[in-house]
Each structure stands twice: as C-alpha cells, then as structure tokens.
Amino acid sequence: MSLYQYQQQAKEHLQQWKVGALFMEAGTGKTRVSCELVNSVPELDLVVWFAPLRTIKSPAGVASVIDEVNKWSDFKCNTLFVGVESIGSSDRKYLDVLQQIKEARKPFVIVDESIKIKNMTAKRTRRLLEISKYAEYKLILNGTPLSKNLLDLWAQMEFLSPAILQMDLTKFKNTFCKYTEVTKTLNNRFQYKREIITGYENIDYLYSLIRHYIYECDLKLQVRQIYNTLKYKVDKSSLETYNNIKEIFLNDEMLMYKNNNIFLEMTQKMQHSYCCSEDKIKTLRHLFKDIDESKTIIFCNFIMSQEFCRREFPKALVLSYHQSAFGLNLQDYRNTIYFDKNWDYAVREQSNHRTYRVGQTADCRYWDLDGNIGLDNLFNKCLEKKMNMVEYFKSLSLKTLKEKL
Template sequence: MQTLLNDQISAIDKLRQFKVGALFMEAGTGKTRIAVELVNETPSVDLVVWIGPYQTIHRPDGVPAEIAKWGGFLCHHVEFCGIESLQSSDRIYLELRKKISEAARTFIIVDESLKIKNADAKRTQRLIDLGDLSTYRLILNGTPLSRNLLDLWSQMQFLSPKILNISLAEFKNTFCEYTRITKRFGGHKQYTKEFITGYENIDHLYSLIRHYVYECDLQLQVKQYYSTLNYTLDEESLKEYNYLKEKYLDNETLLWKNNNIFIEMTQKMQHSYAITEDKFNVVDQLFKEIEPEKTIIFCKYVNSSESCAKYWPKATVLSYQKEAFGLNMQHLSNTIYFDKNWDYALRVQSGRRTFRTGQEYDCRYWDLTGNVGLENLIDQNINKKIGMVEYFKGKTKEELRAEL
C-alpha cells in the first residue's frame, strides 16, 4: 500500500481531533484515502455510511473498489447509498435512517458534498437529518471552498449547526451581496429579481469554519495541455439553431417563461447540433493521433452519448451530470469535451477524472467548438466562472440576438 502523502497526513492530523470535519481538497488529491484512515482510527464505530453520487458507487471501478484498495473499513457494517436514491426513494431513506438510529456510533461520510445545495431541497433536509443521528460526520468536496460559498451554510449545517450558529437568512444577509435587476417587456409589464453578485465579510466566515475544514490544491509532476477542435454545423442543424433562437427571443415567449427561458433555450439550441456530422469528422481525425482506449469523451445529451459510444466503442463515454464527480480514471490520459457545459464546477471536476494522484502521464484535453455564438458564450463564461442564468439576466433581447 502506498505511503500517505504530506497533505493527507496533515488533513488527518487536523481533523482527527474533531467529531466533524470537511475536506475541501481538489479532485485527485486522495480524499477517499483520508476518509478511510479517519474512520479506521476512530474507536468503537459500529456503522459506516457512505453517501455519494450514484454512479461513483455502483460502477465496478467506483468508490467501493477504491476503498478496498486502501485496505477497506475495519468496521464490518458499511452502507453505501447514492445521493439521488436518498432523494427519490422514501423507502431507502427510511431504511437507512432506521439503521443509523439503531447504531451506537455511526460515522457518516458525504462524498462530493457540492451536491448539498438548496437548503429547502429534499436531499439536503434528509442529509441533515441523517447527520443529526450520527456521531461522526465528514464531507468531501473536490471544488475549492471559494467557488461555492453560498452552499456552505447547508454543508456546515450537516456537520453541526453550532459551527455557524446562524439561520440561512442571516447567513445571506451577513456574507452575500445582492443586485436587483428589472426587465421591462413593453407597456407596463416588467419582471424584477434579486441575485447574488458577490460576497463580503469572508474573513469572518473563514474564522467560523477554519477549525473543521482542511483545504489543499492538487500538485502533480505531470502537466495538462488544452486544445480546441473547430467544427462546422451542417445546414439542417444551423437552420434549426436559428429557428430556436428567434422563437425563444420573441417578446411573448420571454414574458411567458418568466426568465426561466434561458435554461430551456440554451438546452434546445445546443441540442439542435449535438450530433452534427462534422463533430464526428474532427474526432475521427484526432483518433488517428491518439488512442481511443486511453480517452474519455464527455457528453451532455443522450443522443450524443449514444452516438459516441456506437462510433468509438473503445473510448470511455461519460456523462457530465452522472460521472463528472468521484470516478478515478487515472489509467486514462486523454479527454474530449464533445458537448460544452455551462457549469464551472462540472468542468473542473470532469478534468480531474484523469489528472489526479497516481497519474503517470501528461493529461490532454480537447474542446469541440462549433461555428455559432452559443459556443463562444459558453467558453467565455466558463473562463470567467459565470453561470448561464447569471449571464443572461444582465442582457437585453437585442444583445442576446447579436451574441447568439
């Protein structure tokens, strides 16, 4: 078994003195190994509960296999549960709750705690409830702390409400800056909404949580290289793209959708060219230079995912939403982004499937970029770490038409 790395030793030394803790360590830094060590040195644990993205648990090369690689848990009673199952199934939630209630000393671990977001969401409420019943609580998060400050309240509430000791409303008023946007649609019709544009009092926030959080960046000897592969939409895809753009930028449609139009609009516009012919041509050319067997292809849509799996059966085709988190793919070194994604955290996490502790080769990434405005907007906003809805809310209809 490999010797613990310095950051892993430091994390264990810091968190072993508390019953709750958080590892905000970049993907690939070895959080799973730390969790195994912390659980195994905690006395009298009679139940270990591991909750994480379903795909990371139920794949043959998923989290249980990685835990076994590090010697496994000494506790004989271990439960793995997909966070999606916990949300959707009352039976699974109640059965797990019963097991935790009956155990004397439960150690609960939430992997990829970035999934704990909306405080009112069912999954968040259920996780907090299970945490309240557990003696020891640990969260693992591969996204840097500064990238998701708004989500901290729910995550700290899971660990212990005593850490922040304030309500969600107080948290927002203390640490968040708001901007009000009003959009008018002719006549007397208008729509107003507040959204977060920044954060304040960050030093105070860090002082409240610093004892329970360990942070570190990923430092490897191998390098990362990024390239762009340009493709051209076929005539039919471009026609459908332009039709959808005009349809959704219609005044009546904007008003009817109450600004939720942006998610639906971009999804359908991007889907219109998801499997345009030239995307396959440029990847075919790339596979004359690299090996499909050593390549991940990330897709956003079912049709692009199924088509890629059919065209290149030797490549590993993954979904952003289901498989960008948690999986250890260090035996691969190439990544193709067949479809773009607005979500900065998903983009960072997807790149860390290959660039992680144990990787022996340089990691290479290729972005497929089409000849339409939406593709450039996604790239620009990923680089600026701006979300889709946040970007579109500050734009007029005329500006959107020109940029798209």
C-alpha cells in the same frame, strides 16, 4: 502505499475532532484520507457513506466509490453505501437508513460531494440534517474550493454540528452576505421581489469559526494539463435547423418573460441540431489517428451524441457530463474530448479532474470541438468568464442575442 504529505497532514488535523470537512480539490485523494480517519476511530459499529449514485453504480469498467474504499480500507463493521439522491427521493430508503443509524451504538457518517447539502428548501438537505443528529462522528468531502461556495457553508457546517457556527441561516446571511433586494415587473402589472447576493463580508470571522474543522488542499502534480481546440464546420442542413429554432424562440413574447426554462430549452434544441455534424465526426476520426482511443474519455450532452460516439469509437469511454463529471476516478485515461460543449464552469472544471488526479503518470490532454456557429462562441465566452449562460442571455436585448447566436 504510504500517504502523501498533505494527506497525512489532513489526517492529523481532523483526527483531533469528531467532525470535519475535507475541502480538497478533485483528484487529491479525499477517499484515502477518509478511510484513514474512519479507521482511526475504535469500536465503530456502522459506517454510512453517502455519495452521488453515479459514483456508487459507476459505468462498466470504471472503479466505483465502493471499489475505492475497499482499495484503501477494510472497515471492521457494517458499512452502507447510499446514493445521496435517494435520501430525497425515497421515503423508504431514508427511514431505513435513519433507523439503522439510530440503532447503532457508534456510527460514522460520511457525505461525499457535500455540495449536495446546500439548498435548505430541498428535502434531501433537510433529511441529511436530521440524520446528522444521531451520529457523533461525521465527515464531509467537497472538491470545490471553500471560497467558491460560501453561501452553501451554513448547511454543511450545520450537518457537522450546530455548535460550529451557532447561528441560524438568516443570521448567517445577515452576518456574512451582502445582498440587495430587486423588484421586477411583468406586463406592467405584476411585481415580485428577489434577493441577489452581491458579495461577502466578515470573512475572517467566518474562517475563525470553522478553521479547526476543515482542511483545504489544492492539487499539484508532476504531469501537465494540455488544452487543444479542434475547429469544424456545421453542415448546411444542421445550420438551417439551428436558425429555424432560433427564430421560433427569439421573439418579443419570449423576451418579455425571460424565463430560465425557455432559454435552456432553446439552447439545448439549438445545440442538438448540430451535435453530430458530418465534419465534426470527420475531425474526431482524424484525431484518433494520432491518439489512443482506448485511453480516451468523450463527454457528451445528448443521448444521440453518446450513442453515435459509442458506435463510431467503441474503444473510448463515452460519458455524459451530469452523470459522470463528478466523483469518478479515471486516472487510467489520459485524453478527454468535449464532444458537446457545456456552459457550466463547475461541471467543466470537475470533468478535467477525472484524469488529472493523484496517481496519474501521464500528461492529461483535452480537446474542445469548436463549431463555426454563434452558440459555440457563447459557450466559450461563458466558460472563459465563468458566467452563467442563462443569466447572460437574459442581460442581452433581442437584437443583440440574435446577432450573437
């Protein structure tokens, strides 16, 4: 199968350099282009492919990144597939990979989902930057548009080559980020300062530095994405539990600290209280009278939801958001059900592209299950406005938050 025109353009553009970045929207076939670029380099003796562990060890019946690479290429050298999380969590794995790259004569290093290279305080990021020093050929893959994560660019470009930006992180922030320093007071005694990014500047200059080394591409298919909402009623028992949790968490002491972990724990427990409501299950059973269960993905937040859906709908593919929303190629499916809501817009956007991707021949349909409860309304608002729900909660007064929930 020949390359699509945009894939050929990406290959031709990045073939000119020894390092490069594919900022191509999820579903555009970054893996295929990557294989072509690796194959274009003669006499490689090692390929190291870093990817999220969930894409290397994918669910049963779902193609892994190893399957995808083998589908498009047969590298004529030693090939390692390494979970990017392992580099931060396992000293043994990190040192083993680092030693193999050091000993290789001509290695090629690829980081899939390079959004994982961003936090400079993270051990994973520091170790990947150390590994990058010993490879001449490097490629990063990112399904998030360049404009959505400018602050994360420094570490990603530093991984490719310090010669691209030629500035440290502090200079990068001072050159391209507009930020303000906010002082907060706790209990009228303790103060702490926090920098908040308020915008970006000198973007044309930034693009002039990196444009040779990146290729950007949006996904355009001849099939449609069709979104639907199914309403259901939360049962009385679940609603009572939900309200009890709300009263426990929403008090003056909690509001004074406005701790992120408290808000997250509260929303998780409140959502868990009604995640398997009777009418919700009934609504889904009714939907499966009209759609093919075996062509359907069900995304869940909770283990209880996953176990329930696997038991009730055994032909469907039941997945968790954070383990499976990124990276997997699920083009054999065409229906996606969001059984539990998730407020993270990036996760939601990526989950859409498990089915809507190159090679899909059918329209992709999505269903949200929408309960008659305040928390679901807030989930919807945060997704619609692309807001961080925790930060939104922290901006509300105790009275307003209770009313909205």
